[in-house]
Amino acid sequence: MTIRFTAVNYRIHPAVRRTLDTLLSPCRRRYFAAPMASVVLILGIALASPAFADSGSDVIGDEAEAKATARDRLLYREALFRHYTNDDLGTLTLLENRHMGSNHIANRFHNLNHILAIEAGSRYGMFQANTEIAEHLAFTVREKDVLQRAKLYEGRVAYEAGQYTDALKKLSESLDSLDRVGLDEAYYLMARCYIHQKRPADAGRALGKVTEGTFWAAYGYYNLAVYYGENDPDVNRALISFRVAAAMTPNTEEGLELKDRIYLSAGHLALLSDEYDKALGFLQNVRADGASAAAGIYDYGLAFAGLKRYRVAIQAWHRAKKFALVVPGVAEAFQAIAYGYEQEGLRATSIDAYLEAVSVYDKEMRHTAEIRKSLLADGMLAVLDKARRQHNEAAWFLATDLVTNTPTVAFVNFLMSDDEFYALAKTLLQLDGMRKFSRSALDRLDIYEQALAKKASDVKKARSDRKALLNTSNLNEVIARRNELAPDLKTGSISLVAELEYVDRILVQARQEFVSLRKQMAAAESGFSDLNDRIATLRDRYSAALERSDAVIAEYEGLLAKRGDELLQRHYDNIEDFYLRSQLSLVNLYDDLAIDELEKMQADKMRSEREAGAK
Template sequence: MFVSSVVCCWRVFAPRVSLVILIATTLLLSVTVSARADEDPAIGLASFALASGSPEQSLFYSRNLSGYPGTWLRAQALLALGQVNKARPLLQYLIEGEHQRGAAALALARIALDEGEEIEARERFQIAADAGYGEVREQALYELAELARRAGHRDMTGRILSGMEAGYWAALGYMNLAADYSKRDLNPARALVALRVALAMSEHDTVSERSRNLRSQLLVRAGYLSYQNEEYEKAIDFLDQVSLDSYHTPRALYFHGLALTARDNHRAAMQSWHRAKKYPLAYPGVQEAWLGMGRGYDLSGYLGQAGEAYLAANASYEGERVTLRNLASQIRQDGAWKSMVQDARDSEAQWFLSDSRTLTQPRMAYLFRFMEDPAAQDAVGNVSALARVEALLEEKANNLEVFRGSLKNRLETPTKPVSGRQESLFAGLETLRARIEDLRGKADRPDRLTTINRSAKSIQDIEASLRLLGERLATRDARLEQLLQKTNIVLSRIQVLRSRAASLRGRAESKLDDLALAFVSKHDDRMAHALDKTEQKIAHLYEYLALETLERGDQ
């Protein structure tokens, strides 16, 4: 009865984030520059800057590095900065060499795929699979399997997946293959087999958090398929294994309740739905769990409690619509970047729950749902990148302002005349030189002559330094003026860049606002539909109670 609204769990999983972020992060996890940091400190500095999310700093440190380590670092930094056209020739250079061929081919393949060049992408992925190793090879094979699956060649997809190492990417491939089977087969047997293989593969993933999340998703899908096939005990067994701190927990609890209801265990079903109700209504399965409580009481014969449960669901949906309207108003006023992204971590937000766990924070829940959309991921990534650029430019401008102030203070401070003191020092040096010459003529031992010669050399060096000091002091103001002019020019350029960055960010935020408002409107419609359903349930229940009362009266 309530299943259709959450069938979205069978959407094929395609991990799409912006091309720049995806390439920069996944390749960093899988490939490291083999040159040792002690061979050139710039390699270590550039690698650290790239890994810590500062590609512009990485580009600066790697600008003078030669050979493949510098080329690879610059290519990654350029990709992270979105400068694909500048990164492309560097990647092409690497793919034709002996080092990082697989990683470079994978990056070029993703670029081609993003540009719609599927044939070129397939060729590049094949090179990456042949030349790469570890995570790079597995990603390339996964992408080849996905290309085959999307083209309808499921047998080829299976062959590619069977040649992969057990781990995250193989599990992901089998999960998507299972989604295809579930859409085309009336019998879920093949889909369940693929999901079991995916579960076995996911256990070999070395990234524990990623593995837990994928395992929960696989268990929910397997449980849902088993429920659809009326294998309720099997469904319950799958769903019992879902972690209680997973993003997929609310949906798993809802399906768990459905399977228990099908076994006529309404009390246990309502316990599962009651636990699901503790999560924000943004999550799939929570809205249905509220409605399921009333249905559970109804099937158990407790009509009074059923009415109360429906009324509670009705009030919850009404409250959520108020929350969504407030969120839409804040987006229009402050923008989605602040209202949905930045404020999601603000513990002072009025509509945060007192519970500090991330999964139970309503605004964070809506952010998670919003970020399921690849277009939303791209929009948030663009605004985030531009915000980082603005912050960097502001920091540089502030530093230059301080430097410019220091230059002005130096120019306003007059230099004391040193010509008289300099002449006095030169005269003293001449006196010392004469005494040294006198001592040199009287020196009767080699060691004393050596000491006298050293003293003469020191006097000569001091004299040269005094002359240089005089020349520098004479040109001090001119050099400071030149530095001040250069500083002003750089500041002007930075201001132009800040203006351009602000303009681009404004356009990016406007696009993000449109996506966020459409998202909020969609969820408001979902709550409105849920309200209609609860009101119908309440009306039918009261109608039944009224008829039952009339029948008792007639008797």
């Protein structure tokens, strides 16, 4: 049984970075010039870190400082919303295009936006870019907690690069002013470094400083238990660590799934050590409706079988028959049922069980072949979309024919359990998200261009109307008439002279306003032209990004189809092996029954002959 750690490493295609480079503003393009980097999926709970909490209670020194932070505060809130909704591309786009704060030293929200960009960029493997941002913050930030958060990121990158000594140094330097969640992550990563350095005692001490009842603590002790299980001859240390991990797990949906995996791993380890009672104690805590249920049921039955309680084991294995055959433990349970009946001496019932298993395996092989054909014909995105739609339908999980009609979503779950396939699928979905983003942007540009054209038409019409009102000849005629009357008015009364001066001021003002309006109308035409040029530029950029996305997606579709076909072929071979072994067991049972029948007939014949001789 494979016990998986909490981090998944994979390589991201360089075209992903080029596509992002096209989508994002060139204002910090140098940050995205890094070579291909590893993408690391650290625990999703980091999204909810209080490090991103709105610091609304912060005291702003004066009005000028408050105005300086207002834009970045609003930007931070919008970007934070996108980040919490897992829209990392939207987060990066927003921050790259509008991150305009001018004061890095006193502007807390500007620096928090940098931290947010680091977290979002990590999801796309932008480690070189993020490292440059962290180094930039080291020289400009006054807020110690923000600086420590940047150091925490540097420690995380060093850990993922396998530089455990350097990671421990950087993580230790980040501990001084981190918030509680930041400290938990730092101690968790330190424990992982110690485990890689084969220092479990130090790992335990680091985990002792993690907040109880958090995922950091639960995963930390889970990984420590795995280390003990693989390296310590005393299985009890691993089992104790598993118990601690289970006790640390939060009572959320994700936490309950993790707790199931913990109990399943502990029970399986106890089972391998022939400690059947301990195995039962762990396995009975695995939920019957969780993702680990089938594997737990199978191991639960094995524990009873180890105690020679085959009837109870058979009852347990029957409960696994409601799950799809791609789920670990289900295919094994069908054979185990027949084996249990055989051990109980119920050969006829065992034959029926083997016949049922053969039928189920045969249907699964045919269905697997159909899925392979669909994957190669339609592509992985179509299969993932179908699985997503099935997943949203609760009825698929409640269906009673899963074992004979495995749904696509169950096959996708099976494929996603493979690290390489999951990494490729993750990148493919990110690329597809970029492609959808580009298409949406092009649609928005079309709408904006239409609105702009209508506005330009309205302005042009209004300009024509104003031109008629602001006729140059009319104004010049008034001025000429005034000039003709001016000599006569100067010889008139004082009041008429004053009126002349008033008219002069009105005419000067009218002339100035006329010239100003002419300039404004010309500027309006120029403004519409500039906007149209910008639309054309953006359309070219998004079209180029869309074209590159299509090319890379096609490449990843090919890689995924190949890997998916390999996994499905492996599943097919595994089911075929169960199929052949079940048939062989049937043949052996039929042979045994035939031999027993022959021996019975021979015994009856001999008894009849003895009775006849006695007479």
